[in-house]
Each structure stands twice: as C-alpha cells, then as structure tokens.
Amino acid sequence: MKDKYYDHIIHGGDYNPDQWIDTKEIWDEDMRLMDLAHVNSATVGIFSWSLTEPEEGVYDFSWLDEIMEKLAAHGKKAILATPSGARPPWLAQKYPEVLRVEETGIRNEYGVRHNHCLTSPVYREKVREINRRLAERYGKHPALLMWHISNEYSGECHCELCQKAFRAWLRERYHNDLNELNFKWWNGFWSHRFTDWDQISSPKGRGENHVPALKLAWRRFVTDQHISFFENEIAPLRELSPDVPVTTNLMRLYTGIDYQKLAPHLDIVSWDNYPDWTAPDTLDTACETAFVHDAFRSMKHGKPFYMMESTPSVVNWRPVNGLPAPGLPELAAIQAVAHGADSVQYFQWRASRGGHEKFHGAVVDHYGKEDTRVFKETAAVGAMLEKLDAAVGGRTEAKAAVICDWENSWAVDFYCGYRRDGRDYFGACRKWYRALWERGIPTDVIPMDRDLSGYDLVIAPYLYMLKNGTEDRLASFTENGGTLIATPLFGLVDEYDLCYLGGFPAGRLKEVFGLRREETDALPDGETVPVEFSKKTYAAAKLCDILIPSGAKTLGKFRGKFYAESPAVTGNAYGRGTAYYVAFEPDADFIGAFLTSIISGLGFQSDVKATLPAGVIARKRGDLTYVMNFNNKNTQVFFYKTYTNEFTGKPVLSALLPPYGYVVLR
Ligand SMILES: [Zn+2]
Numbered sequence: 001m002k003d004k005y006y007d008h009i010i011h012g013g014d015y016n017p018d019q020w021i022d023t024k025e026i027w028d029e030d031m032r033l034m035d036l037a038h039v040n041s042a043t044v045g046i047f048s049w050s051l052t053e054p055e056e057g058v059y060d061f062s063w064l065d066e067i068m069e070k071l072a073a074h075g076k077k078a079i080l081a082t083p084s085g086a087r088p089p090w091l092a093q094k095y096p097e098v099l100r101v102e103e104t105g106i107r108n109e110y111g112v113r114h115n116h117c118l119t120s121p122v123y124r125e126k127v128r129e130i131n132r133r134l135a136e137r138y139g140k141h142p143a144l145l146m147w148h149i150s151n152e153y154s155g156e157c158h159c160e161l162c163q164k165a166f167r168a169w170l171r172e173r174y175h176n177d178l179n180e181l182n183f184k185w186w187n188g189f190w191s192h193r194f195t196d197w198d199q200i201s202s203p204k205g206r207g208e209n210h211v212p213a214l215k216l217a218w219r220r221f222v223t224d225q226h227i228s229f230f231e232n233e234i235a236p237l238r239e240l241s242p243d244v245p246v247t248t249n250l251m252r253l254y255t256g257i258d259y260q261k262l263a264p265h266l267d268i269v270s271w272d273n274y275p276d277w278t279a280p281d282t283l284d285t286a287c288e289t290a291f292v293h294d295a296f297r298s299m300k301h302g303k304p305f306y307m308m309e310s311t312p313s314v315v316n317w318r319p320v321n322g323l324p325a326p327g328l329p330e331l332a333a334i335q336a337v338a339h340g341a342d343s344v345q346y347f348q349w350r351a352s353r354g355g356h357e358k359f360h361g362a363v364v365d366h367y368g369k370e371d372t373r374v375f376k377e378t379a380a381v382g383a384m385l386e387k388l389d390a391a392v393g394g395r396t397e398a399k400a401a402v403i404c405d406w407e408n409s410w411a412v413d414f415y416c417g418y419r420r421d422g423r424d425y426f427g428a429c430r431k432w433y434r435a436l437w438e439r440g441i442p443t444d445v446i447p448m449d450r451d452l453s454g455y456d457l458v459i460a461p462y463l464y465m466l467k468n469g470t471e472d473r474l475a476s477f478t479e480n481g482g483t484l485i486a487t488p489l490f491g492l493v494d495e496y497d498l499c500y501l502g503g504f505p506a507g508r509l510k511e512v513f514g515l516r517r518e519e520t521d522a523l524p525d526g527e528t529v530p531v532e533f534s535k536k537t538y539a540a541a542k543l544c545d546i547l548i549p550s551g552a553k554t555l556g557k558f559r560g561k562f563y564a565e566s567p568a569v570t571g572n573a574y575g576r577g578t579a580y581y582v583a584f585e586p587d588a589d590f591i592g593a594f595l596t597s598i599i600s601g602l603g604f605q606s607d608v609k610a611t612l613p614a615g616v617i618a619r620k621r622g623d624l625t626y627v628m629n630f631n632n633k634n635t636q637v638f639f640y641k642t643y644t645n646e647f648t649g650k651p652v653l654s655a656l657l658p659p660y661g662y663v664v665l666r
Pocket of ligand 1: 100101118119120158159160162
C-alpha cells in the first residue's frame with residue numbers, strides 16, 4: 001500500500017450538508033467559505049442514513065450527488081463515509097435485533113449512535129447494501145479520495161446472537177476442547193469447570209466477572225467482531241472501487257477494541273485528536289498527544305496517518321469546556337504533521353443548529369460568516385499547510401521503541417493484587433516516552449508482537465503479560481546487541497493470564513536480565529522509598545520489586561524499608577546487548593538520569609542540531625524538522641548548524657519562537 005494518497009496535506013473536516021437540506025443556499029455559501037479557509041477536503045455522509053434511505057429499500061442520493069458535484073467543481077476531495085455509526089428509526093423499529101443489548105441483559109431502545117449489534121445478520125446485510133449503493137454511485141467519482149468506514153467504532157453487545165458467536169469463537173480458539181479452555185482459564189479455581197459450551201457467557205457485573213482469562217477472551221472476541229463487521233462493510237467497496245483506500249476514525253487510547261489488531265485491516269490509520277489544551281500543564285498535554293500520534297503512526301509501521309478530527313476551537317463534552325489559547329490549534333496542527341499526519345481535519349465544518357453537538361467548536365459557527373477569530377485562524381492554518389507539500393508521505397525512522405500493547409493494558413486492568421489504585425499502564429509507558437520525546441529522539445510506540453530487530457533501544461514498562469513469542473523476541477533482541485529496559489511486574493503471565501512457573505520473569509528472560517524477581521511491595525499514595533543511583537537519591541513510588549540477582553550488576557539500590565540494600569536498578573550483559581531492570585515506578589528525574597547514562601553509549605542523536613530549551617520540542621520527519629514552542633512565552637532557540645526556513649527560504653541559525661509558535665526547517 002502507498003504512503004501517499006494526495007499531494008497536499010488534507011485540510012478539512014466533517015461536513016454535514018444533510019442537516020441543511022432545507023436551506024440549500026447554505027451549501028453554496030459553504031463552498032465559498034471553504035475556498036476562503038483553504039479547505040481542500042470534506043468528510044461527508046457520516047450520519048446521513050435516514051436521508052439516503054428514508055424507507056427500507058428506497059434510496060435517495062440526489063442530495064449527495066449535488067454535494068459531490070459541488071466539491072469536485074471547487075477542486076475539493078471527498079472523504080465519503082459509510083453510515084453504519086447511526087441508523088434510521090425505521091430500521092430499529094422493523095428489526096429490533098439490530099439494537100444493542102447492554103451488559104445488564106436489557107436491549108437498548110432506539111437512539112444515540114454506536115447502538116448496534118455487531119453480530120446481527122440483518123444489520124450486517126443492511127449496512128452492506130447501502131455501502132454497495134454508495135460504491136456503485138461514487139466509487140469512481142472524481143472527488144472521491146477515501147472511504148471513511150462508520151464512525152468511532154466502540155462498545156459491545158451482549159445479545160443472544162453475540163453470545164452464540166462468542167461460544168463459536170471460543171470453540172475455534174480452544175480446538176473445540178472444553179478441557180483446554182478449563183485449563184487455560186484455570187477453572188478449577190472456585191469450582192468453575194465448564195461441561196457444556198452453553199454454560200459460558202460474556203463477562204457481566206451480575207454474572208462472571210472474576211476470571212481474567214474470560215475477560216481477556218471477551219475483549220479479543222469483541223475486537224474480532226469489530227474486524228469482521230468492518231470487513232463486511234468494506235467488501236462491496238473493495239469490489240467496486242478497489243483503488244480507493246479505506247480508513248476508520250479511531251479514538252485515542254480507547255481500549256474497548258485492540259486497535260493494534262485492527263490497524264492491519266485499514267489502508268491508512270486515522271484518529272480523532274482532542275487534547276485538553278486548557279489543562280494547567282501544556283507540555284504534558286503536548287506529550288500525551290505526541291505519544292498517541294506515535295502509537296497510531298507505529299500501528300502501520302511508520303506509514304503516515306490522518307488526523308481525521310480535531311476541534312478548531314472548543315469541545316462540548318468535557319465537564320467544563322474552556323477555549324484553548326489562540327495559536328494552540330495551529331501548533332497542534334503542526335505537531336500532528338511533525339509526528340506523521342498527512343491531514344489536519346476538524347469536527348466540524350459548520351456548527352449544527354440543533355442537537356447534541358451544536359455547541360461543539362466549528363470552523364463556521366452560528367453567526368455563519370468568515371469574520372470570526374476561529375474562521376480566520378483556521379484559514380491561516382490552511383494557508384500554512386499549503387506550503388507543506390514537501391511533508392506529505394514523509395516518514396520518521398525511529399531506533400527507539402516503547403512497547404505499549406493494547407492486550408497488556410487489558411491484562412493490567414484485570415488482575416487483582418499489588419496495587420488496585422492508580423493503575424495507569426498507558427501513563428507508565430508515557431513516562432518513559434516523554435524522556436525521549438523531550439530529547440528530540442524519535443520513538444515508536446509498538447505492540448509486543450512487533451519485530452524488534454530494527455531498534456537499538458526497547459523499553460518495556462509494566463509488561464505484565466507476555467504473549468506467545470514475546471519472550472524469545474526480547475531475548476533475541478538483547479542477544480543481538482539491543483538495549484532492553486524492563487520495570488516492575490515484568491513477564492508474570494502468559495496470554496491467558498496464567499502465571500509462569502519457575503520464577504519471574506518468564507523462562508529465558510531470567511537469564512537475559514541475570515536475575516529473578518521474588519516479591520513486590522506496593523506503596524500507598526504519597527509513600528516513597530529512597531533509591532540511590534549514580535550517587536544521587538531518587539524516589540521509588542507505587543511498586544518495588546525485590547530482585548535476586550544471578551549475574552546482573554547492581555547499578556542502584558533501595559535505601560529504605562526492610563529491603564534496603566536490595567538492587568533497585570540492574571544491568572546485565574547478554575550476548576552483544578544489555579538488559580536493564582528498573583525495579584520500581586520511577587519519576588521523571590530518575591528516568592532522565594538513567595536514560596542519559598545509557599543513551600550516549602547507544603549513539604542516539606536528537607532530531608535537531610540544537611540545545612532545546614524547556615518546553616521546546618523538535619521532531620524530524622522526512623526532510624523537514626519541526627521546532628515547536630509549547631511555552632506561553634517567547635523562547636529563543638540556537639542551532640548548531642544553519643537550516644533553511646521552509647516557508648521563507650531564509651537561513652536560520654537561531655529563532656525567537658513566540659508563545660505557542662513554531663518554525664519548520666529544512
Ligand atoms: Zn448482539
């Protein structure tokens with residue numbers, strides 16, 4: 001598959017002309033305003049099913065014909081959505097099975113969106129049929145750039161159809177052998193051995209919810225149901241428009257679906273980015289956002305992604321929806337491009353007049369004209385992006401990776417023990433990522449089943465579960481010269497949440513790290529244990545592993561509690577590489593000092609030849625380097641070499657970046 005689908009950065013967003021069918025003069029005004037805002041694309045049809053198929057089998061595409069023609073006439077691309085995210089009332093009225101059954105066992109009534117059964121044959125057939133008609137009609141339309149499948153897939157259904165499908169899925173996965181399932185789920189515990197497949201059902205609050213292996217199996221099943229629902233959706237599109245790429249917009253670190261397993265089914269990954277720029281620590285928000293960008297970029301092995309949604313101003317769904325400071329939406333747009341996005345798209349182009357999202361930010365608000373602050377700032381972003389054709393399709397080569405695995409996040413959420421409070425798997429991964437990000441070191445955020453051979457440094461925070469093959473991949477990576485870092489509760493269970501026997505971490509990894517982890521102490525909030533490392537003292541929080549070295553060198557020690565003198569940081573030469581174990585939840589100070597102590601030996605270089613002041617982040621992608629100031633003040637950056645400003649062509653040896661300003665360098 002290609003890295004590039006359009007020669008320019010896509011600038012546009014969700015466009016709902018179907019809401020304005022009675023005031024078509026607004027459609028022409030939209031085209032005029034899109035031209036002014038430097039918008040080159042519109043995402044249409046997401047929630048349009050009740051207009052396109054007002055009665056079963058009665059289709060009316062006349063409105064969409066007109067819109068597609070208008071977009072083409074104005075030189076704009078259409079990202080055309082399939083409408084499965086929300087269904088027309090007649091469909092639910094006639095076929096109640098399409099509605100979702102909640103975990104309570106009660107079937108939902110008609111309403112909202114994401115309220116469908118993923119298994120229902122009727123729903124799948126109706127979706128396939130309308131998608132077929134869309135593909136027949138628009139699959140070769142000059143305006144069509146991409147298919148946008150559904151919208152923010154999410155949730156799960158517990159109806160009888162889904163229960164049956166779950167049991168069939170289990171039979172296949174466990175070779176039709178209940179004994180195998182009973183063993184892998186450890187069903188001897190609490191006398192839960194199944195004797196009939198029909199005894200099994202989805203995890204529920206009022207039923208079985210204490211078997212981690214069942215909960216893992218259910219999440220895997222729900223992921224597979226989404227994938228098969230998605231494949232059902234795209235079948236007619238692939239048949240009738242084989243050259244048109246497909247995507248679906250994903251939601252940040254949503255864990256209801258294993259995005260890393262879904263991603264290979266998409267031609268291009270896209271996601272909806274709503275950072276909270278009103279939070280007190282802008283740099284922290286920026287880091288969270290960068291981390292997610294890199295996770296999505298890494299899902300397709302570095303291929304560019306689309307930022308399918310963002311807000312040009314404000315959202316409407318937080319408890320308090322403050323306005324981001326002027327300049328931040330533009331900086332967020334540049335940050336997306338810097339991390340691999342080939343699009344800057346908004347929800348939404350025009351604010352709806354009524355309904356749930358009417359106060360969500362939009363490029364065109366209820367005033368309806370171009371002389372607003374938000375419109376002018378959005379137009380400036382569009383004009384800027386038009387100068388960034390050179391960015392499109394660019395890749396970032398990373399030699400460092402943080403393993404951040406969706407299935408491990410489930411396993412960490414599900415186990416009972418150690419510390420229940422404040423378990424934050426993604427946060428633990430992001431802490432390590434942040435130290436590399438701040439140093440301008442490109443970093444991939446990868447699942448545990450990824451080939452590691454291209455990396456020099458792999459960090460595996462809180463990698464509690466090891467899926468098949470991970471133990472060997474980590475061992476071979478180290479043996480072949482890689483630097484591996486692990487943290488507490490590393491390598492405790494297999495993919496069924498069965499503990500490894502014979503000592504932790506699993507199997508061969510005890511040799512790789514030259515140690516065994518014997519016990520783990522959990523600390524309440526506010527309590528820390530001092531750790532001495534490199535003649536300084538740091539604070540260990542949350543979890544402290546007590547290690548028994550069997551060859552590993554002690555590089556740092558606990559200096560408190562009964563395990564004072566026990567190793568807190570170890571390093572072990574294994575093959576041509578080194579495996580480090582950090583036996584506690586570290587803070588940023590320790591991570592910074594520790595990585596500094598090993599990174600110089602790895603020959604890592606920052607993305608930019610400069611000493612970056614605090615709050616200034618650099619990222620190289622393709623031939624361009626983006627230097628971004630997340631400080632709310634002027635910040636001076638001095639470079640070690642002369643760059644060229646991509647926008648002005650002028651040489652750059654230093655830059656005074658305004659608050660939330662940036663510079664793009666070549
Ligand atoms: Zn169902």
